[in-house]
Amino acid sequence: MRRARDHIDRCYADPIDLAGIAAAAGYSRFHLVRAFRAAYGETPGRYLTRRRVERAQELLRVADLSVTEICHLVGFSSLGSFSSLFTELVGVPPSQFQRAAHASGPPLIPGCYILMCAGPRPAAKTATTEKLDPPGGP
Template sequence: MSPPPVAHVRRARDLIDRCYAEPLDLEAMAVAAGYSRFHFARAFRTAYGEPPGAYLTRRRIERAQDLLRSANLTVTEICHLVGFTSLGTFSRRFSELVGRSPTAYRRDHETPSVVPGCVLMRWSAIAEKRRAADEP
């Protein structure tokens, strides 16, 4: 017996949650679900109430909020760590979803104990090497 349709869509959501910082397009998400792009987009929206691209962007912004509160990194570094390639797009989407710019958010939420940026950058490089080694 095949898994219910929501299980297929959940596999794609899990992929987004796990690999949000990597370049993910609709095709890669649909492949994870075992659907065509268009069927997947409809099924994802039905299951989660938003399109897969909006979910991916929201996950990236949520992670950026965590980093802005706790990491000693520039906004540009955070932008790239969470999967955006354009600082302008990142800042615009952040402002749309959060209601203020990344810099203003940091100013209002920064905690005194921050993770050194060099630690996060090194962790990111190690994670990238592991992903590359796992690819066939």
């Protein structure tokens, strides 16, 4: 279970799914969900969401980025889903959380530095890239 949790902690911003988490931990998807819940009290999906929201809270506190930029940096693809999950877990919408955090002064980290350090996301394999990367590697 630690391998599954470590994989989520390491790759929370990437588009990961239950099959990928299970493969990293060496479990079947169904067994992983049962064992993860028994060990940590929540499903891997819920843990991933909570981890992403925790990271978003930190970025909302210290970075000069929009809520939309932070939403995408922490791995959400939908601003609406991000906002509703953030509100459910934190108790206030992300924009309100950010305004309250920035009320005491300017953000500590310019957004351009965070975006620069985040680097490009690995592209998903498409039919075009699969043709460019034959089996067995370049």
